Amino acid sequence: MKHAERAAQKSPMAPSALGVGRTPSAPLAVHLSNVSRTYGPVRAVDGLDLDIPRGQTVALLGRNGAGKSTSLSMLLGLLPPSSGEVRLFGAAPQRAVREGRVGAMLQDGKPIPRVTVRELVRFVASSYPAPLPVAETLAIAGLDELAHRRVDKLSGGQAQRVRFAVALAGDPELIVLDEPTTALDVAARRAFWEAMRRYARRGNTVLFSTHYLQEADENADRIVVIDRGRVAADGPADEIKRTVGGSLVAFDLAGAPSAGLALLPGVTSVEVHGDRARLRSSNSDATVMALAQRGAIRSLEVAPASLEEAFLALTTALTTAPTTAPAPARTQAATQRRTAAPIPPHAKEATR
Numbered sequence: 021m022k023h024a025e026r027a028a029q030k031s032p033m034a035p036s037a038l039g040v041g042r043t044p045s046a047p048l049a050v051h052l053s054n055v056s057r058t059y060g061p062v063r064a065v066d067g068l069d070l071d072i073p074r075g076q077t078v079a080l081l082g083r084n085g086a087g088k089s090t091s092l093s094m095l096l097g098l099l100p101p102s103s104g105e106v107r108l109f110g111a112a113p114q115r116a117v118r119e120g121r122v123g124a125m126l127q128d129g130k131p132i133p134r135v136t137v138r139e140l141v142r143f144v145a146s147s148y149p150a151p152l153p154v155a156e157t158l159a160i161a162g163l164d165e166l167a168h169r170r171v172d173k174l175s176g177g178q179a180q181r182v183r184f185a186v187a188l189a190g191d192p193e194l195i196v197l198d199e200p201t202t203a204l205d206v207a208a209r210r211a212f213w214e215a216m217r218r219y220a221r222r223g224n225t226v227l228f229s230t231h232y233l234q235e236a237d238e239n240a241d242r243i244v245v246i247d248r249g250r251v252a253a254d255g256p257a258d259e260i261k262r263t264v265g266g267s268l269v270a271f272d273l274a275g276a277p278s279a280g281l282a283l284l285p286g287v288t289s290v291e292v293h294g295d296r297a298r299l300r301s302s303n304s305d306a307t308v309m310a311l312a313q314r315g316a317i318r319s320l321e322v323a324p325a326s327l328e329e330a331f332l333a334l335t336t337a338l339t340t341a342p343t344t345a346p347a348p349a350r351t352q353a354a355t356q357r358r359t360a361a362p363i364p365p366h367a368k369e370a371t372r
């Protein structure tokens with residue numbers, strides 16, 4: 021079947037084609053409304069709102085302990101929220117999972133010994149009401165060549181693609197991936213994302229968490245940054261970079277003092293490494309003019325902030341325990357205000 025046809029079948033316009041016993045289509049694949057989860061005194065997720073329309077690929081970013089895995093577990097119905105509402109395709113997550121509409125690849129999970137890749141995928145597919153044909157699953161996951169190999173004898177990257185195939189076997193419309201490429205080498209990561217894009221091109225919805233910001237930038241239509249269990253930013257990568265990250269202005273101090281740089285127009289943070297100063301600016305034109313007036317333009321460079329810069333501006337380093345008390349919801353204006361916060365000096369090490 022052609023991709024376009026399959027995508028059309030999965031559209032809200034064609035509810036009858038969704039498979040035996042599936043609940044009627046809803047426009048949203050994912051709906052989380054004011055969802056919170058506490059573990060004793062730790063508030064891991066704190067009033068999270070997230071709507072994902074069908075067909076979108078969304079990356080969930082956040083520092084260690086930000087609440088990503090907890091959010092994904094609640095979304096999949098594996099963990100009950102302390103409060104709030106979780107719906108997948110307009111129904112309870114357990115129902116969507118039972119109907120095969122959701123596939124997941126979580127952080128844990130060991131391969132079953134002594135079965136081949138094809139046998140495993142066939143077995144998993146047989147447990148769903150309307151599975152994807154095994155050959156199609158193997159092709160999407162890039163496992164044609166490995167179909168006859170034992171799953172417990174594969175490399176880490178190959179095993180990860182098998183886990184992806186297992187998540188695909190029920191022909192889900194939504195796939196949830198928790199740090200899917202951790203510990204994979206560059207080639208294995210590339211192969212994995214190619215497989216994921218083949219799946220997404222069929223009109224499916226993808227939600228993945230990652231610490232590799234470049235992967236999010238390259239593979240997601242939309243990025244949701246979580247900080248202390250809340251949404252700190254939500255939008256296309258370019259928009260987040262532009263509105264949150266601002267620009268980076270770097271120049272050689274040439275022996276001049278760095279005092280006062282933080283007070284220049286537009287400057288929101290200052291880093292000095294040896295003789296090189298790096299300023300983050302929300303108005304690079306004004307910053308450069310002011311530097312020119314100081315005569316500080318040796319080896320001047322102006323560049324848009326990377327997603328990593330924006331991410332660092334948005335998230336708080338976990339130097340202390342995660343929040344144990346409710347904090348005010350972060351609005352768009354609050355997000356903008358946070359741009360003014362200096363980058364914590366240790367922040368670069370805190371993200372991979």
Ligand SMILES: Nc1ncnc2c1ncn2[C@@H]1O[C@H](COP(=O)(O)OP(=O)(O)OP(=O)(O)O)[C@@H](O)[C@H]1O
Binds near residue numbers: 063064086088
């Ligand atoms: N089962 C648990 N019991 C107690 N606290 C937990 C439990 N699971 C998670 N937490 C705490 O909840 C917070 C959020 O954890 P979570 O695993 O959701 O974060 P994460 O963003 O997925 O982190 P990472 O990037 O390190 O995987 C952390 O402070 C963590 O220590």
